[in-house]
Amino acid sequence: MSQPLLFSGKLYQSHINGAPTYLAMNPCVIYFSRTGNTKRLAEAIANQIKVPIFSISSSEPSIVDAYSTIILGTPVEGANPAKETLAFIERLPETEGKKTILFCTYRLFGNARTLKNMQKKLADKGYETILKVSKKGMKPEQPADFSEVLVEIKKVI
Numbered sequence: 001m002s003q004p005l006l007f008s009g010k011l012y013q014s015h016i017n018g019a020p021t022y023l024a025m026n027p028c029v030i031y032f033s034r035t036g037n038t039k040r041l042a043e044a045i046a047n048q049i050k051v052p053i054f055s056i057s058s059s060e061p062s063i064v065d066a067y068s069t070i071i072l073g074t075p076v077e078g079a080n081p082a083k084e085t086l087a088f089i090e091r092l093p094e095t096e097g098k099k100t101i102l103f104c105t106y107r108l109f110g111n112a113r114t115l116k117n118m119q120k121k122l123a124d125k126g127y128e129t130i131l132k133v134s135k136k137g138m139k140p141e142q143p144a145d146f147s148e149v150l151v152e153i154k155k156v157i
């Protein structure tokens, strides 16, 4: 006897051959980090929602093929995403229907500009950003409170 298919996660709307279709949300976290702050936040997100995590430094952009939702993180450098993050986005495959959640860590300023810049470059490739969140003032190896970011992400995942 066949079992009923049970699914307890969120669904998202995509299009298959032009027809609206509901698919299971299948997220992963991808991050770049120069001094460890963004890595720690990325790990906290991946632990919280129990999804795979990849570093831009050791992953090919084609990794996104396996996921519906990309939770993409970067440090702010010169009020912009790190150049490594930008290069990764540049090499991402074009898509129809994949979602992005963008996050950054920063010291003082430039977070909104950074996330907007990423959103625009991703939109040019077909990725729809559903959330942008940032974490200010982390110091390497010092405790940080990620709860606000985690609550925001939990709302959409």
Ligand SMILES: Cc1cc2nc3c(=O)[nH]c(=O)nc-3n(C[C@H](O)[C@H](O)[C@H](O)COP(=O)(O)O)c2cc1C
Pocket (backbone or CB within 6 Å): 032, 033, 034, 035, 036, 037, 038, 039, 074, 075, 076, 077, 078, 079, 080, 105, 106, 107, 108, 109, 110, 111, 138
């Ligand atoms: C080269 C460089 C440029 C930076 N530029 C900015 C900036 O424009 N605005 C800001 O608030 N923080 C800036 N920062 C601080 C980082 O954004 C912040 O420390 C971040 O959390 C580092 O993340 P990471 O440890 O993952 O590399 C800069 C740091 C570096 C190394």
